[in-house]
Amino acid sequence: DAKTTQPPSMDCAEGRAANLPCNHSTISGNEYVYWYRQIHSQGPQYIIHGLKNNETNEMASLIITEDRKSSTLILPHATLRDTAVYYCIAADNYGQNFVFGPGTRLSVLP
Amino acid sequence: DVKVTQSSRYLVKRTGEKVFLECVQDMDHENMFWYRQDPGLGLRLIYFSYDVKMKEKGDIPEGYSVSREKKERFSLILESASTNQTSMYLCASSPSKGVSPYEQYFGPGTRLTVT
Numbered sequence: 001d002a003k004t005t006q007p008p009s010m011d012c013a014e015g016r017a018a019n020l021p022c023n024h025s026t027i028s029g030n031e032y033v034y035w036y037r038q039i040h041s042q043g044p045q046y047i048i049h050g051l052k053n054n055e056t057n058e059m060a061s062l063i064i065t066e067d068r069k070s071s072t073l074i075l076p077h078a079t080l081r082d083t084a085v086y087y088c089i090a091a092d093n094y095g096q097n098f099v100f101g102p103g104t105r106l107s108v109l110p
Numbered sequence: 111d112v113k114v115t116q117s118s119r120y121l122v123k124r125t126g127e128k129v130f131l132e133c134v135q136d137m138d139h140e141n142m143f144w145y146r147q148d149p150g151l152g153l154r155l156i157y158f159s160y161d162v163k164m165k166e167k168g169d170i171p172e173g174y175s176v177s178r179e180k181k182e183r184f185s186l187i188l189e190s191a192s193t194n195q196t197s198m199y200l201c202a203s204s205p206s207k208g209v210s211p212y213e214q215y216f217g218p219g220t221r222l223t224v225t
Binding site: 032034041042043044045046049091092093094095098100101102103 | 114141145152153200201202204212213214215216217218219
């Protein structure tokens with residue numbers, strides 16, 4: 001099974017970039033890296049995903065190392081509304097191993 | 111816009127009651143899921159369904175059942191609610207397996223308290 005490990009918590013100053021790391025050293029070649037976040041009292045929200053290449057959308061950027069054993073989610077200009085638990089998931093197109101771990105609790109500080 | 115709705119945000123039931131949690135999605139997704147979320151335990155999969163009238167057990171199905179009579183609706187049933195089923199319940203849906211990428215879309219959650 002591909003498992004991911006993330007730091008339990010991180011702080012970031014408002015307006016600065018938040019860089020959230022994730023290790024997935026046993027990821028398989030057909031597994032994507034997905035990032036979700038969960039704001040307090042809401043359901044998880046999809047952020048971004050990638051397979052090999054770096055990806056960017058309106059919410060964030062995803063940097064995947066060449067060996068695919070780790071990745072970093074970047075929120076370029078964190079705001080207080082980005083305070084949430086961020087989940088990194090490694091899973092294939094069939095949902096195999098689509099498991100939410102404990103995630104990283106990001107606190108954006110004013 | 112993608113939408114998953116759940117019938118209630120907050121629910122209080124008594125021990126032994128039969129409880130129905132309803133979930134509806136408007137994205138024509140094949141797959142639907144029920145999770146529960148508890149502090150320190152993360153999200154745990156209860157049941158999922160990959161087609162109408164089909165269901166599969168997740169990691170913690172005991173004490174729960176599900177029903178999927180229509181593609182857009184997936185119901186979670188607590189036959190006889192117990193206090194240890196007090197939790198946040200989250201419904202999700204996703205498109206067919208094998209469709210890239212495999213994303214799940216979540217509802218807002220139902221916080222169930224069993225007294």
